Amino acid sequence: MRLPVPLVAEIVAARAAGRLSRLAGAGGGTTVPGKLLWKLDPGAVDRLAARLPLGSALVSATNGKTTTAAMTAQILGPRVRLAHNRSGANLVSGVASTLLEVRDAQLGLFEVDEAALPEVAARLRPRALCLGNLFRDQLDRYGELEHVAERWRAAVRDLDPASALVVNGDDPQVGDLARERPDAVVFGVDDPRRAQQSLQHAADSKYCVRCGTPYEYLAPYVGHLGDYRCPSCGHARPPLTVRAREIELSGLVGVSFRLELPEGADDVRLRVPGLYNVYNALAAASLARTLGASREEIVAGLQRFDAAFGRFERIALGDRRLLMLLIKNPAGANEAVRTIADGGPPTSVVIALNDGTADGRDVSWIWDVDFEPLLPALERLVATGDRAAELALRFKYAGLDPGAIEVVPPLEQALDRGLELTPPGGELVLLPTYTAMLALRKIVARRGFVRPYWERAA
Numbered sequence: 001m002r003l004p005v006p007l008v009a010e011i012v013a014a015r016a017a018g019r020l021s022r023l024a025g026a027g028g029g030t031t032v033p034g035k036l037l038w039k040l041d042p043g044a045v046d047r048l049a050a051r052l053p054l055g056s057a058l059v060s061a062t063n064g065k066t067t068t069a070a071m072t073a074q075i076l077g078p079r080v081r082l083a084h085n086r087s088g089a090n091l092v093s094g095v096a097s098t099l100l101e102v103r104d105a106q107l108g109l110f111e112v113d114e115a116a117l118p119e120v121a122a123r124l125r126p127r128a129l130c131l132g133n134l135f136r137d138q139l140d141r142y143g144e145l146e147h148v149a150e151r152w153r154a155a156v157r158d159l160d161p162a163s164a165l166v167v168n169g170d171d172p173q174v175g176d177l178a179r180e181r182p183d184a185v186v187f188g189v190d191d192p193r194r195a196q197q198s199l200q201h202a203a204d205s206k207y208c209v210r211c212g213t214p215y216e217y218l219a220p221y222v223g224h225l226g227d228y229r230c231p232s233c234g235h236a237r238p239p240l241t242v243r244a245r246e247i248e249l250s251g252l253v254g255v256s257f258r259l260e261l262p263e264g265a266d267d268v269r270l271r272v273p274g275l276y277n278v279y280n281a282l283a284a285a286s287l288a289r290t291l292g293a294s295r296e297e298i299v300a301g302l303q304r305f306d307a308a309f310g311r312f313e314r315i316a317l318g319d320r321r322l323l324m325l326l327i328k329n330p331a332g333a334n335e336a337v338r339t340i341a342d343g344g345p346p347t348s349v350v351i352a353l354n355d356g357t358a359d360g361r362d363v364s365w366i367w368d369v370d371f372e373p374l375l376p377a378l379e380r381l382v383a384t385g386d387r388a389a390e391l392a393l394r395f396k397y398a399g400l401d402p403g404a405i406e407v408v409p410p411l412e413q414a415l416d417r418g419l420e421l422t423p424p425g426g427e428l429v430l431l432p433t434y435t436a437m438l439a440l441r442k443i444v445a446r447r448g449f450v451r452p453y454w455e456r457a458a
Contacts, residue, residue: 411443
């Protein structure tokens with residue numbers, strides 16, 4: 001498709017801005033080009049997306065959208081050229097920047113911020129939309145779950161009738177969107193052996209989305225995700241199209257499960273751990289299937305997948321290793337702690353708490369995180385970041401000996417202190433919030449142990 005001259009000029013200017021951002025060391029240029037294009041011509045995003053011959057697919061969720069999109073890319077990559085925002089820039093500007101960078105992509109694959117989803121979907125008119133979960137996160141920015149869920153419902157209603165919808169049936173708010181589309185693909189976990197005994201105290205969607213009665217859970221898996229039913233009106237988890245059974249957790253090494261598709265079942269072994277990564281794999285398998293991937297391609301892609309940056313990413317630092325796992329809300333942090341504790345809790349850990357715009361200014365969510373499973377083995381906590389003192393206070397109230405808590409706000413100093421506490425051949429567990437994760441990876445990249453996240457994404 002030949003582009004009009006004004007749009008060509010806008011693209012040239014936006015790409016130049018991205019290159020200047022990288023040269024100046026200000027970042028990877030993953031959002032600046034899109035922001036500039038957005039200011040110059042908001043409609044340019046629509047026209048750039050329309051150039052993709054196979055259209056676009058969108059992935060959104062509170063937790064797991066980066067990993068789900070990366071898993072989907074592993075499945076689809078060998079068969080189609082992708083425009084994929086691998087760096088995690090998931091606002092309209094990030095999607096626009098990705099569209100600017102690609103030259104010959106056939107299919108767009110974009111993770112999208114929960115609040116940005118309605119506008120991105122309206123502009124890209126996706127051929128497939130995958131919705132993973134809704135958890136309480138950044139209340140100062142998103143508001144309550146019901147507000148985001150209603151905006152998602154409107155976005156689903158505005159989808160083209162030919163577009164495919166993929167939803168997590170185990171999430172009451174998200175699973176209920178399936179009734180908007182009778183042909184929706186619904187995924188979920190079906191293995192009561194892996195259920196929790198009861199809902200966590202910080203579970204979010206506890207009440208029926210139709211009548212407000214507390215749900216009864218046959219099997220709660222992750223936060224409020226599970227097999228639920230309202231005893232009053234009967235609202236329940238919708239029938240599953242794609243499911244995971246026979247789940248075997250292998251500590252910090254990985255997880256295996258039986259992937260059941262309508263076409264048949266296969267055993268899958270993931271190289272990333274945790275029950276929440278089973279959910280990510282189910283979402284990726286369901287989305288890839290709607291985009292034409294075969295069973296064999298789905299299984300091979302999932303088993304090739306390695307951690308997305310900052311999400312259970314392992315980095316070799318000389319004779320030690322760094323295990324970095326992003327935490328950003330109670331549900332995600334609880335699953336991170338659960339997985340680490342199941343794999344053998346560490347004797348020392350570095351936790352970084354920032355309150356930047358991308359983290360959420362309100363850090364009171366740390367009081368809803370069950371850090372307590374880490375305490376029996378924990379000999380030293382290094383609390384770091386802008387809100388290191390609040391984090392230290394949280395662990396003091398949890399019962400950790402104040403003498404075992406070190407408050408080291410500068411991230412680089414805290415990283416070095418954590419490495420001092422880690423014996424040669426050992427692994428340092430690092431749990432950062434989003435902006436702290438980016439800053440710590442930049443430190444490690446500057447030391448030559450890992451590529452910058454935008455280069456790794458490329």
